[in-house]
Amino acid sequence: MIKTFQNRRTAVLYIVPALLFILLFVFLPIILNLYNSLFRWNSFDAERTFVGLEYYGRLFKDPVFFTALKNNSLYAIASLVFQVGAGLIIAAILEDKLIRKFQPFFRTVFFLPSVISIAVVGLVWQLLYNPEVGLVNGVLKAIGQEEWARSWLGDSDVAIYAVVAVSQWQYTGYMVMLFLIAMQKIPNEYYEAAMIDGASKIKTFFHVTVPQIKEMILVGSVITVIGAFKVFDEVYVMTSGGPGRSTEVLGTMLYRSAFRNDEMGYASTIGTIVFVITLTLSLIQMKLGKSGQEV
Amino acid sequence: MTIKNSPIVQSNHVIEIRPSGQKNSTKIKDRIFQTVVLIWFSLFALVIIYPIIWLGLSGLKSNSDFFLNTWKLPEEWIWSNYQAAWDAGIGQFFFNSVFVTLVSVLVVLVLGSMAAYGLSRFQFKGQNLLLVLILSGLMLAPQVSLIPLYKLLQGLGLYNTYWAMILPYVAFQLPFSIFLMRSYFLSIPRELEESAIIDGCNSWKVYRHIIVPMGKPIITSCALLTGMNVWNEFMFALVFVEDSSLRTIPVGLMNLRSQLNTNFGIQLAGLAISALPMIIAYILFQKQFVRGLTAGSVKG
Numbered sequence: 001m002i003k004t005f006q007n008r009r010t011a012v013l014y015i016v017p018a019l020l021f022i023l024l025f026v027f028l029p030i031i032l033n034l035y036n037s038l039f040r041w042n043s044f045d046a047e048r049t050f051v052g053l054e055y056y057g058r059l060f061k062d063p064v065f066f067t068a069l070k071n072n073s074l075y076a077i078a079s080l081v082f083q084v085g086a087g088l089i090i091a092a093i094l095e096d097k098l099i100r101k102f103q104p105f106f107r108t109v110f111f112l113p114s115v116i117s118i119a120v121v122g123l124v125w126q127l128l129y130n131p132e133v134g135l136v137n138g139v140l141k142a143i144g145q146e147e148w149a150r151s152w153l154g155d156s157d158v159a160i161y162a163v164v165a166v167s168q169w170q171y172t173g174y175m176v177m178l179f180l181i182a183m184q185k186i187p188n189e190y191y192e193a194a195m196i197d198g199a200s201k202i203k204t205f206f207h208v209t210v211p212q213i214k215e216m217i218l219v220g221s222v223i224t225v226i227g228a229f230k231v232f233d234e235v236y237v238m239t240s241g242g243p244g245r246s247t248e249v250l251g252t253m254l255y256r257s258a259f260r261n262d263e264m265g266y267a268s269t270i271g272t273i274v275f276v277i278t279l280t281l282s283l284i285q286m287k288l289g290k291s292g293q294e295v
Numbered sequence: 296m297t298i299k300n301s302p303i304v305q306s307n308h309v310i311e312i313r314p315s316g317q318k319n320s321t322k323i324k325d326r327i328f329q330t331v332v333l334i335w336f337s338l339f340a341l342v343i344i345y346p347i348i349w350l351g352l353s354g355l356k357s358n359s360d361f362f363l364n365t366w367k368l369p370e371e372w373i374w375s376n377y378q379a380a381w382d383a384g385i386g387q388f389f390f391n392s393v394f395v396t397l398v399s400v401l402v403v404l405v406l407g408s409m410a411a412y413g414l415s416r417f418q419f420k421g422q423n424l425l426l427v428l429i430l431s432g433l434m435l436a437p438q439v440s441l442i443p444l445y446k447l448l449q450g451l452g453l454y455n456t457y458w459a460m461i462l463p464y465v466a467f468q469l470p471f472s473i474f475l476m477r478s479y480f481l482s483i484p485r486e487l488e489e490s491a492i493i494d495g496c497n498s499w500k501v502y503r504h505i506i507v508p509m510g511k512p513i514i515t516s517c518a519l520l521t522g523m524n525v526w527n528e529f530m531f532a533l534v535f536v537e538d539s540s541l542r543t544i545p546v547g548l549m550n551l552r553s554q555l556n557t558n559f560g561i562q563l564a565g566l567a568i569s570a571l572p573m574i575i576a577y578i579l580f581q582k583q584f585v586r587g588l589t590a591g592s593v594k595g
Binding site for chain 1: 328347361406420429443444463501545562585
């Protein structure tokens with residue numbers, strides 16, 4: 001090997017600036033967060049009282065915490081069904097030889113919402129859900145289902161579903177795109193062989209497509225579930241956790257505890273929970289990723 | 296003759312008919328399949344496109360037009376709504392977003408490509424540890440860092456400045472860019488650099504004159520993805536800045552909503568202005584977008 005590339009000091013010089021950024025603004029805050037969660041403190045008060053694990057005890061008795069966990073889980077399940085499940089089927093159909101010539105158009109359109117800011121999408125959908133001027137009730141009226149019309153974000157029974165639906169609208173096309181790229185790597189012979197055997201489209205899907213892109217499906221599922229536990233923007237923009245606390249997720253609960261109620265210590269415990277959940281899921285993803293490096 | 300001939304003719308006829316008959320039935324099936332799928336996908340495309348078009352068009356309506364004719368084209372195309380939204384603050388937010396995005400992207404590209412170069416070309420002890428450390432930055436949820444970063448930025452005297460957004464953005468975008476660039480750099484053949492080094496080039500010259508030019512495709516993808524993530528970021532921008540004059544577009548729009556509570560036309564015009572740059576960038580640079588997104592398979 002070339003000597004130039006074995007000089008450890010030069011190598012480190014190239015890496016250190018980026019590393020410092022990451023250590024200072026990504027890793028240090030995580031450690032600080034764990035520490036912060038052991039104290040009672042306010043944002044504009046230098047004084048801190050050590051409370052140990054008291055806030056963790058309180059968190060596990062807080063009904064809002066369980067609402068938030070439930071809502072994050074709902075997000076995860078809905079995203080698995082729509083983004084991964086439906087996304088997979090849509091991608092497979094777009095790869096079908098009868099549909100393929102339309103693929104560029106559809107995949108471009110389906111993907112489009114995922115480049116728009118979640119906050120913008122949230123604000124737009126808030127208007128679409130508006131009971132007086134919104135398109136959603138307008139469509140229901142037009143198809144003669146007026147009794148379904150309601151204040152979608154103002155009704156605590158349905159608000160969380162309305163919010164979750166927006167994410168599906170925004171990101172299903174993203175997953176379709178990921179699956180399409182994976183599917184395009186499947187050798188054509190597999191499909192030819194399936195055709196010669198007289199396999200139906202559905203059989204080909206389950207016996208050729210799915211096993212061939214198994215890794216991508218697993219990784220996509222984990223990414224989606226992690227994303228479901230990171231949710232903040234759309235909920236904050238559309239409902240801020242309301243009506244009542246019915247649409248609260250971990251992210252908005254953390255924000256409210258910290259910047260509305262000024263209970264920084266309590267908010268930090270929620271941060272720790274988010275950390276533990278996302279870390280666990282990421283470790284699962286890394287394990288899955290190892291079994292198939294080329295994802 | 297006719298009697299003798301006819302079965303032959305008939306059998307010929309049958310043989311000819313059978314395969315084409317089968318073909319016909321599969322053809323019909325294919326047609327049905329194609330039609331059903333096209334209807335389904337077109338509906339789905341409509342559900343996706345319509346709100347976006349509705350957004351652009353409603354931004355051109357007067358308030359009464361908006362309330363009375365939700366569905367129709369604007370009665371009068373009020374382009375001044377866009378001007379009004381721009382003047383109501385979007386102009387300032389837009390400038391802030393452009394500045395924050397450009398600086399963040401630039402820093403990410405420079406530091407990221409250097410780190411990726413260091414990690415893909417050099418061989419040294421502790422290399423894997425560094426790589427794992429940097430890449431594990433990929434999986435951390437920004438919420439976890441929110442409160443400590445808020446205090447940290449206050450402590451550094453950066454709270455409520457552009458840097459309160461730029462520095463965390465750079466830190467959170469770097470791992471993904473390094474990940475993408477490193478795997479691309481690994482695929483660049485080494486012969487060129489080897490001969491360059493024999494000719495007396497040092498490692499910096501190799502980086503500047505070989506790696507960066509050859510890595511252009513992935514660097515473009517990284518620029519687009521980082522740019523998109525920073526342009527769209529909401530939570531940090533909401534918490535780390537409090538002056539309305541420093542707000543970026545997503546958070547600024549929230550302010551505008553309460554300010555223009557009843558004027559929907561102007562509000563929608565503002566939303567359209569903020570969504571447009573990303574839509575245009577995506578349509579122009581679709582290939583680069585998709586390359587970056589799929590090379591990483593990570594959601595922004």
